[in-house]
Amino acid sequence: MAPERRWRSPEMLKHVFAAMALSTVLLAPVLVRAADEIPLPRQEWSFEGVFGTYDLASLQRGFQVYKEVCSVCHPVKHLYFRNLAEIGYNEDEVKAIAAGYQVTDGPNDEGQMYQRPGRPSDPVPGPFPNDQAARAANNGALPPDQSLIVKARPGGPNYVYAILTGYKEAPEGFKMLEGMNYNEFFAGHQIAMPPPLSDNSVTFADGTPATVPQMAHDVTSFLTWAAEPNLDDRHRIGFKVIMFLIVAAGVFYAAKRKIWAPIH
Numbered sequence: 210m211a212p213e214r215r216w217r218s219p220e221m222l223k224h225v226f227a228a229m230a231l232s233t234v235l236l237a238p239v240l241v242r243a244a245d246e247i248p249l250p251r252q253e254w255s256f257e258g259v260f261g262t263y264d265l266a267s268l269q270r271g272f273q274v275y276k277e278v279c280s281v282c283h284p285v286k287h288l289y290f291r292n293l294a295e296i297g298y299n300e301d302e303v304k305a306i307a308a309g310y311q312v313t314d315g316p317n318d319e320g321q322m323y324q325r326p327g328r329p330s331d332p333v334p335g336p337f338p339n340d341q342a343a344r345a346a347n348n349g350a351l352p353p354d355q356s357l358i359v360k361a362r363p364g365g366p367n368y369v370y371a372i373l374t375g376y377k378e379a380p381e382g383f384k385m386l387e388g389m390n391y392n393e394f395f396a397g398h399q400i401a402m403p404p405p406l407s408d409n410s411v412t413f414a415d416g417t418p419a420t421v422p423q424m425a426h427d428v429t430s431f432l433t434w435a436a437e438p439n440l441d442d443r444h445r446i447g448f449k450v451i452m453f454l455i456v457a458a459g460v461f462y463a464a465k466r467k468i469w470a471p472i473h
């Protein structure tokens with residue numbers, strides 16, 4: 210049979226359709242995600258890519274921004290003080306940071322809850338006792354838990370950075386609701402969070418100038434780490450697995466040649 214005739218045979222067409230169907234199924238999630246995405250300005254992140262790692266100095270600055278600015282409204286529910294050792298604080302520093310917080314403990318022998326200084330084994334306490342109190346203090350809107358926010362939003366760190374730097378004057382004729390703020394990247398452009406950052410909101414211990422983009426970058430890096438503390442390990446293991454596969458492929462190829470040599 211001539212090759213061009215073979216393509217037209219029903220048997221062959223069946224394979225072609227099967228291949229097309231399979232690739233559509235495999236590609237669909239990628240295409241849907243691409244269509245969903247808000248166009249966000251892309252930032253450079255040290256933790257991106259296969260060889261990406263966290264920049265500890267940036268994470269520590271980001272923790273400072275979280276602590277001094279964002280923690281007034283947002284909890285990081287999954288973070289424990291002892292976790293801060295992973296971003297380069299030593300044992301005494303972790304103890305001192307924890308001791309700087311008051312945490313609720315108890316009940317004591319009289320059945321009362323009481324306040325005591327934090328310990329490394331405590332979770333970082335949030336700003337409000339419950340969601341109702343959080344809403345009441347924020348014009349009815351709930352400041353979301355930040356421990357997973359970077360993972361929970363399409364665009365991840367680029368989205369969080371864009372929100373923090375996306376406050377603008379509302380365009381002419383845009384109807385703003387009472388107590389809301391215009392933000393270019395928030396769905397619907399009206400956000401209950403007032404612009405949290407302004408130049409020099411914090412003073413960085415390492416002398417880095419505390420501009421809005423710098424603080425937004427650092428706090429977003431910190432929140433990315435909070436959402437995915439094991440990224441560095443994952444990259445290290447992934448790299449080792451790839452190296453192993455390359456070496457194993459070489460060994461198998463050599464073995465195959467050796468085994469088949471008498472037959473050729």
Ligand code: HEC
Binds near residue numbers: 275406
């Ligand atoms: C005065 C309280 C307040 C402060 C301070 C604050 N936020 Fe918020 N934030 C809110 C509220 C309220 C919302 C919910 C907004 C809404 O739903 O309209 C919010 C929402 C967000 C969102 C989510 C948007 C979404 O997609 O749901 C992000 C991200 C965020 N804040 C990050 C931060 C960061 C980072 C800081 C510190 C630099 C910070 N916020 C400081 C009150 C605050």
